[in-house]
Amino acid sequence: MGMTHIVDRRLNGKNKSAVNRERFLRRYRHHIKKAVSEAVQRRSITDVERGEKVSIPSKDIQEPIFRHGAGGRRDAVHPGNQEWVAGDTIAKPEGGAGQGQGQGQASPDGEGMDEFVFQITQEEFLEFLFDDLELPNLARKKLKDTEAFSFVRAGFTSQGVPAKLDVVRSLRGAHARRLGLSGARKRKIRELEAQLQALQTAPDDLDPAFSHEDQIKALIDEIAELKANVRRIPFIDEIDLRYRQHQKQPKPATSAVMFCLMDVSGSMTQMHKDIAKRFFILLYMFLKKNYKKIDVVFIRHHTSAKEVTEEEFFYSRETGGTIVSSALRLMRKIIEARYSPAEWNIYAAQASDGDNWNDDSPTCGKLLAEGILPQVQYYSYIEITPLDHQTLWYEYEKLMAEHPQSFAMQQIADTADIYPVFRKLFERKAA
Amino acid sequence: MSESIDRPRDLDGLEPKSGTPISTSSEWTFELIQKYDEAIAECAAEFGLDTYPNQIEVITAEQMMDAYSSVGMPVGYNHWSFGKQFLQTSQGYQRGQMGLAYEIVINSNPCIAYLMEENTLPMQALVVAHASYGHNSFFKGNYLFRTWTDANAIIDYLVFARNYVSECEERYGIDAVEEILDSCHALMNYGVDRYKRPSPISAEEEIQRQTEREEYQQRRINDLWRTIPKPEEDDPVKRKPRFPSEPQENLLYFIEKNAPLLETWQRELVRIVRKLAQYFYPQRQTQVMNEGWASFWHYTLLHRLYEKGLVNDGFMLEFLQSHTSVVYQPPFNSPWYSGINPYTLGFSIYTDLRRMCENPTDEDREWFPEIAGTDWLETLHFAMRNFKDESFILQYLSPKIMRDLKLFAIEDDDNQNHYTVTAIHDEAGYRTLREKLAAQYNLSYREPNIQVWNVDVRGDRSLTLRHIPTDHIPLGKETDEVLKHVHRLWGFDVFLETVDNGKVQNTHRCPPPTVVDD
Numbered sequence: 001m002g003m004t005h006i007v008d009r010r011l012n013g014k015n016k017s018a019v020n021r022e023r024f025l026r027r028y029r030h031h032i033k034k035a036v037s038e039a040v041q042r043r044s045i046t047d048v049e050r051g052e053k054v055s056i057p058s059k060d061i062q063e064p065i066f067r068h069g070a071g072g073r074r075d076a077v078h079p080g081n082q083e084w085v086a087g088d089t090i091a092k093p094e095g096g097a098g099q100g101q102g103q104g105q106a107s108p109d110g111e112g113m114d115e116f117v118f119q120i121t122q123e124e125f126l127e128f129l130f131d132d133l134e135l136p137n138l139a140r141k142k143l144k145d146t147e148a149f150s151f152v153r154a155g156f157t158s159q160g161v162p163a164k165l166d167v168v169r170s171l172r173g174a175h176a177r178r179l180g181l182s183g184a185r186k187r188k189i190r191e192l193e194a195q196l197q198a199l200q201t202a203p204d205d206l207d208p209a210f211s212h213e214d215q216i217k218a219l220i221d222e223i224a225e226l227k228a229n230v231r232r233i234p235f236i237d238e239i240d241l242r243y244r245q246h247q248k249q250p251k252p253a254t255s256a257v258m259f260c261l262m263d264v265s266g267s268m269t270q271m272h273k274d275i276a277k278r279f280f281i282l283l284y285m286f287l288k289k290n291y292k293k294i295d296v297v298f299i300r301h302h303t304s305a306k307e308v309t310e311e312e313f314f315y316s317r318e319t320g321g322t323i324v325s326s327a328l329r330l331m332r333k334i335i336e337a338r339y340s341p342a343e344w345n346i347y348a349a350q351a352s353d354g355d356n357w358n359d360d361s362p363t364c365g366k367l368l369a370e371g372i373l374p375q376v377q378y379y380s381y382i383e384i385t386p387l388d389h390q391t392l393w394y395e396y397e398k399l400m401a402e403h404p405q406s407f408a409m410q411q412i413a414d415t416a417d418i419y420p421v422f423r424k425l426f427e428r429k430a431a
Numbered sequence: 432m433s434e435s436i437d438r439p440r441d442l443d444g445l446e447p448k449s450g451t452p453i454s455t456s457s458e459w460t461f462e463l464i465q466k467y468d469e470a471i472a473e474c475a476a477e478f479g480l481d482t483y484p485n486q487i488e489v490i491t492a493e494q495m496m497d498a499y500s501s502v503g504m505p506v507g508y509n510h511w512s513f514g515k516q517f518l519q520t521s522q523g524y525q526r527g528q529m530g531l532a533y534e535i536v537i538n539s540n541p542c543i544a545y546l547m548e549e550n551t552l553p554m555q556a557l558v559v560a561h562a563s564y565g566h567n568s569f570f571k572g573n574y575l576f577r578t579w580t581d582a583n584a585i586i587d588y589l590v591f592a593r594n595y596v597s598e599c600e601e602r603y604g605i606d607a608v609e610e611i612l613d614s615c616h617a618l619m620n621y622g623v624d625r626y627k628r629p630s631p632i633s634a635e636e637e638i639q640r641q642t643e644r645e646e647y648q649q650r651r652i653n654d655l656w657r658t659i660p661k662p663e664e665d666d667p668v669k670r671k672p673r674f675p676s677e678p679q680e681n682l683l684y685f686i687e688k689n690a691p692l693l694e695t696w697q698r699e700l701v702r703i704v705r706k707l708a709q710y711f712y713p714q715r716q717t718q719v720m721n722e723g724w725a726s727f728w729h730y731t732l733l734h735r736l737y738e739k740g741l742v743n744d745g746f747m748l749e750f751l752q753s754h755t756s757v758v759y760q761p762p763f764n765s766p767w768y769s770g771i772n773p774y775t776l777g778f779s780i781y782t783d784l785r786r787m788c789e790n791p792t793d794e795d796r797e798w799f800p801e802i803a804g805t806d807w808l809e810t811l812h813f814a815m816r817n818f819k820d821e822s823f824i825l826q827y828l829s830p831k832i833m834r835d836l837k838l839f840a841i842e843d844d845d846n847q848n849h850y851t852v853t854a855i856h857d858e859a860g861y862r863t864l865r866e867k868l869a870a871q872y873n874l875s876y877r878e879p880n881i882q883v884w885n886v887d888v889r890g891d892r893s894l895t896l897r898h899i900p901t902d903h904i905p906l907g908k909e910t911d912e913v914l915k916h917v918h919r920l921w922g923f924d925v926f927l928e929t930v931d932n933g934k935v936q937n938t939h940r941c942p943p944p945t946v947v948d949d
Contacts, residue, residue, distance in 0.1 A: 003484035004468045004563070005541065006461055010490060010548055016497040017517040024514030027609070063512055064617055064912035066879050072904030073844040077868040079771060080762020081839035081855055089849040090841070118518040 025124065029131075031056045032120065036128040040282075040419045051122045055115040126289060133426040135290050135347075135378070151246040160243025174240035182230045189226050192219050255293040256377075257339045258284060259348040261327045265302040266319040267355050272384045275412055276351035277314050279382055282422045283349050291345065297334060301327035307334065322355045324392060328367040335375055346376040354383045354390045361395040368396075373403050380425050381409040450740030457749070459552040461489075467556045468563070474735040475564040479808060480728065482567040483582060484541040487559065495547050496520045498535050502711075505537055506589040508596035508703075510612050533753075536562035538570040538714070540582035553749040556742075560732040565725030572816045573720070575713035585710060592703045599696050611697050614916035615683060615704035620878055622683035622708035678882040678897065682917070683708065685883045691892060692922035701920065716819040716874060723777010724815050726758055730778070760836060771868075779832045780823070784811055787829065794830060820872035828865045830856070840867045879906055884928070893924035900931050906939070914941035 025032060035054040084090075120128070156169055196219045199212045260280045262273070287294050298313035299305055305326040308316075331348065339346060356364070373379060381396055383389070389411075399407050410421040453466050464487065475482070490498070500517035501507035533550055537543040544562035546555055570576050600608045615622075679685045683705040687698050714721070733750055736742045742750075760775040761767040784802065787795040788810050791803035802810055814827060833856040840854040840863065854860030854867065870876050884897040894917070898906060906929065918925045918941040927939040 003541075004465075004472065005484075005486045006464055006468070007486065007488045008461065009488040009494065009545075012490075012494070016494070017500050017514065019509045020500065020511065020514035021517055022514065023509060023511040023605075023609075024518060026605075027511045061515060062909070062912075063613070064909035064916070065620060066881055066913050067907035067909060068877075068879055069905040069907040069910075071845045072900065073842065073846075073902040074904060075840055075842050075853065075867045075870070077771070077838055077840045077864060077871060078763035078768075079760050079836040079838055080764065080768075081837040082762075084839055084852045084855060085857070086852055086854050086860055088852040090852070091849050092843075116515070116519070118522050 025120070028056055028061065029128070031060070033128050033131060036125060037419050039125075040129065050125070051120050052125050053117060053119055055117040058114045058116050061116050126285060130286050130289060130426075132428050133286065133423060134428045135286070135426065149248050152249050154245045154247040156242045157245040158239070158242065160245070164243045164245075166242050166244050169242040170236070170240050173242060174236040177237065177240060178233055178235070181233050185226050185230050189223055189230075192223050192226070195219060196223070255295070255343070256287050256291040256345040256347060257295040257297060258287055259297045259299060259331050259334075259346070260313065261299050261301070261331065261348065261350040261352075262313065263302070263322055263324070263327075263352040263355065264300045264316075264318045265322040265355060267322070267353050272351075272353055273314055275384050275415055275418060276382070278415070278418050279351060279412070279422060280349060282419070283347070283380075286422075286426065287347060295339070295344075297331075299327050299330055299334075301330075305330040321357060322352075323360050324350075324352065324356045325360050325363045325367055328364055328372060332367070332371045335372075341375045348372070348376055348379045350379070350381045351384060352381075352392065353385045354387075354392055356390065356392040358391050361391040364392065365395040365399055368399055368407070369402065373399070373406050376406060379407050381407075382421065383409070383411045384413075385411070386413040452743045452746070453741050454552060455743060455745075457551040457553060457745075459550070459555045463552060464489075464546075464555055464559070467552075468559050470736055470739075470741050471556070471560050471564060471732050474732045474739075475560075475568075475728075477735070478728075478731070479812065480564055480568040481571055482542065482564060483539075483571055485563040485567065486541040486543045487546060487563060488543060489546050489548055491548055492524070495535070495545065496524060498545055504589055504707075505539075505543060505586065506593055508593045508612075509600075510616075511609065512613075512616065534558040534562045536566045537585075538566075538576060538580055538582055538710075539585045542567040542570065542582070551749065553742075553746045554753060556736075556746075557729050557733065557750055557753055561725045561729035564732060565728035566721060568728070569717075569721050569724045569815060572812070573713070573717060574817055575717055575819055579713045580710050588706065592707070595699060595703065599700065603696065608700065610919065611700045612704065614919045615701050617913050617916040618682050618686075618920075619704055619708045621881060622681060622705040623712045624681045624684065625874075673885045674888050675883060675886075678884055680882045681705075682881070682883060682896070686917075686920045689886070690921050693920065697920075713819075716821075716872075719773040719777040719780075719820045719872065720815065720818065720823050721777070722774045723779075723781050726754075726774050726778040727781040727811075730754060730782075762837070771871075775836070776824075776832075779835065780827050780829075781811055781814070783829050783832050784814060784827060798829060821869050824872060825865060825869040828868065830858075830861045833861060833864055838864055838868065840864050876901060879904075881927070891924060892922075893926060894921045895926040895928060898927060898929045900929060903931060905929070905937070910939055911941065911943075914939055918942065 039052045302320040303323045499520045535545045687701040758775045758778045760772045785807045788807035795803040841850045842853045854863035880899045885895045887893045925941045928935045929937040
């Protein structure tokens with residue numbers, strides 16, 4: 001008795017179930033994906049970045065075992081008899097599921113028990129949201145075209161310029177060398193000194209033939225020579241010197257800029273803008289998953305284009321005609337001024353209801369093909385209209401044929417299309 | 432507090448002795464838990480409780496949820512179903528729909544008990560008494576645990592199992608392993624030999640024997656499925672001998688040893704699940720006894736502390752409040768009713784046994800002549816050691832408890848459009864009531880009786896299982912789903928025949944017949 005151990009386990013990891021939880025999510029990923037894409041439709045635009053409640057029909061996650069079914073004859077003993085005596089009969093409730101297994105418990109808060117409900121985190125939400133999607137041409141920018149380099153430490157070298165001398169490292173080497181070279185001699189010195197001591201303290205033999213004088217002298221000489229040897233070991237030597245080494249490494253561009261281009265002419269209603277905004281938000285979150293730093297540039301246009309704040313972009317209204325090329329020109333100017341393609345991954349999304357001045361559309365095509373597409377990773381165009389296409393669409397169709405890698409376009413008729421269209425635009429292409 | 436629970440001693444009737452209380456605040460510290468443990472151990476020794484050494488581990492709520500979801504195994508292999516359990520637990524806990532257990536205790540040597548850090552000091556003391564001395568002595572003393580589990584080896588075995596499963600995952604892929612485990616879990620309740628004493632499990636031996644088994648098994652199975660015809664001496668008219676010659680109740684064992692197509696590693700997985708089923712088997716059959724025993728002892732031990740003056744009134748009030756909610760039995764028509772509370776039933780029986788020993792009535796002398804007036808400690812220990820729930824209730828449920836709990840039995844026959852009350856807590860009903868309540872705890876009453884009947888060794892290698900219903904109760908809706916799992920393990924057609932009145936009444940089949948051909 002009394003052999004009790006009391007252990008504080010609280011500091012041990014608490015996430016023992018993480019793997020099992022992940023296994024569960026993995027097994028039901030189809031259910032979860034569905035829930036996530038439904039959630040995107042349902043949620044307001046400002047609140048896509050949080051977790052989500054997922055519910056799966058209980059029967060889908062049941063682990064079946066052999067059980068008794070309903071029927072047959074069975075007995076049950078219960079507590080709390082108030083009025084009955086043996087032989088009494090009690091009418092069965094309508095629909096008579098009867099006593100069954102006694103398993104069917106009602107949920108106290110009205111939430112159905114035939115749904116298995118659980119919460120996924122925001123991270124998991126995004127994971128499922130963008131599952132199987134990829135940023136086009138992400139790889140290209142990563143290494144090949146990079147012009148930015150950084151120097152990273154790459155250990156030490158024995159040759160280098162004095163500015164890169166690492167003093168601590170060099171002295172440590174020198175110390176080790178000195179120890180290494182002098183160790184054996186110092187040991188010898190100690191031995192000899194001990195002998196010398198012994199001889200000197202021992203009474204000398206009276207017979208000169210056996211006198212210790214000679215021995216003592218020889219020892220003293222030997223010790224002196226050894227000590228001189230040790231002293232000659234240099235405190236620091238050329239071979240001790242160590243220099244810090246740096247290597248030049250190509251720096252992957254980890255920042256991206258996202259251009260949001262939107263038509264704000266009279267024909268774009270708030271509903272159109274809302275759809276566009278949701279689309280832009282999806283793109284923004286998706287970029288955020290891939291890049292450390294993201295700039296967002298908002299360009300709105302009617303007959304002329306202007307760079308604006310987010311607030312202005314989405315909520316102020318303008319009237320007038322539409323010249324899309326004005327926005328493209330402005331975008332090109334901004335790229336030249338602030339976002340060198342060598343350092344920035346440039347993505348652009350343009351939203352419009354398809355309206356454009358007829359003779360402007362060819363200009364747009366030309367601007368994109370010559371001035372913009374060579375600079376950007378991906379340019380996506382969404383046309384928000386349930387109606388027939390107009391000139392801009394046909395012009396862009398030509399572009400798509402010529403630049404399948406960096407240009408894509410889709411049509412969105414209403415909110416329900418946003419996410420599917422987004423998926424289509426960024427679907428992982430089969431290699 | 433339920434009126435029906437009779438307390439063995441009343442707080443008011445006690446005269447606290449002169450001792451100084453171990454503590455007066457409700458904040459716990461490790462030193463205080465240590466002190467309480469020592470004091471409780473001393474009391475436990477006075478009552479002759481024989482326990483494994485204790486290991487008490489203080490954990491957080493999150494860790495408790497982890498422990499929950501691995502069905503209380505301190506080390507478990509990875510499987511999605513444990514993840515589901517975890518999500519369920521944490522969801523319920525976060526929404527405040529359910530509280531977590533105050534403790535979890537592992538049948539191992541040393542006996543590991545988990546205490547939640549949120550508990551107050553009186554709660555920690557209660558849990559120590561309940562788990563580390565109550566459950567612990569039950570694990571060590573009860574015959575089912577002694578027969579079926581090896582407390583010394585379980586942790587090692589669990590470690591072995593986890594490593595083996597993750598090795599298989601690396602080698603054969605997560606999905607392949609998951610499939611087999613899913614199928615085994617479906618049959619887990621049919622992975623136990625009820626009548627044969629199993630060999631205890633030990634990790635070291637397991638690893639050693641596992642390699643030998645690999646080679647041996649493959650040879651054996653090849654032998655069983657040998658296709659070279661035997662010399663022709665069989666009379667074709669004579670009935671083919673069945674294989675197995677006797678029906679087998681341990682489906683997992685039968686599959687492990689005889690399934691023709693399983694890879695060796697798959698057989699090993701079947702074995703692991705089977706061994707775990709064996710480990711949990713006694714717990715499934717002693718819930719009333721085990722919880723009752725632990726509750727009886729936390730109650731008795733903490734009262735003993737109070738008698739010694741080691742705890743004060745405030746401590747006792749908090750303790751009694753927890754205790755009464757643990758042993759509360761809502762009546763059948765209460766919204767909180769979900770069957771008979773095993774804590775209540777077990778606690779009542781042990782408490783009543785003590786009462787019959789110490790203050791027997793005429794009724795007790797008539798019903799329990801061999802118990803009334805005897806030494807209560809000896810009687811209780813005997814009852815704890817030598818029974819399982821079914822026989823325990825049959826042996827010890829007294830008329831007084833049936834009256835206290837106001838038990839009644841009803842019969843639900845699908846041929847009738849009403850229920851019939853067959854017995855109540857009166858002279859005429861005591862015996863029937865007791866039998867019927869005991870039967871509810873009989874595993875073969877709770878689960879369908881299904882056994883391996885035949886394998887068509889010479890023919891299509893199909894496996895036939897037989898279901899013998901009790902009281903004409905049919906199989907549940909999930910049956911076909913379970914059969915899919917049997918089919919996955921067996922590899923050839925699987926039949927499940929329901930045999931009632933000596934005739935096959937109904938046959939499930941996997942894969943289901945595509946064309947009607949009889």
